[in-house]
Amino acid sequence: MNKSELIQSLAEKIKISNDEASTIVDSFFDSMRDALLRGDRIEIRGFGSFKIKQYEGYIGRNPKTGESVQVKPKKMPFFKAGKGLLDYLNG
Numbered sequence: 001m002n003k004s005e006l007i008q009s010l011a012e013k014i015k016i017s018n019d020e021a022s023t024i025v026d027s028f029f030d031s032m033r034d035a036l037l038r039g040d041r042i043e044i045r046g047f048g049s050f051k052i053k054q055y056e057g058y059i060g061r062n063p064k065t066g067e068s069v070q071v072k073p074k075k076m077p078f079f080k081a082g083k084g085l086l087d088y089l090n091g
Helices: 002-012 016-036 083-089
Strands: 042-044 048-055 057-062 068-071 074-081
Touching: 002 016, 016 042, 016 048, 074 083
Parallel strands: none
Antiparallel strands: 042 048, 048 074, 057 068
C-alpha cells in the first residue's frame, strides 16, 4: 500500500473527502517525523515502535575496487513490530 492508497482507504472508511484524509495522513506523518527528529521514540500499542539508531563512522570498502572509504556517522530509522501485529500476521 502506498500513501495515496492509504488516503483513499481512510477516506472510504470514515466517509470523508480525499482532501481531508490527505490532511490527516500528512499531519500524522509530520508528527512522527518531528518526534523522531527530536530523538523521541514512537510506540503504537499492538502495532510497533519506531526509533532512531545512531551509527558511528567507520572505514568501509568499495566492493567494486576494494579501496578503503570513510563512511560518515549516520542516523537511521528503525521499526520493531509489536506483539499484536506479529500475532495477527502469524495467525
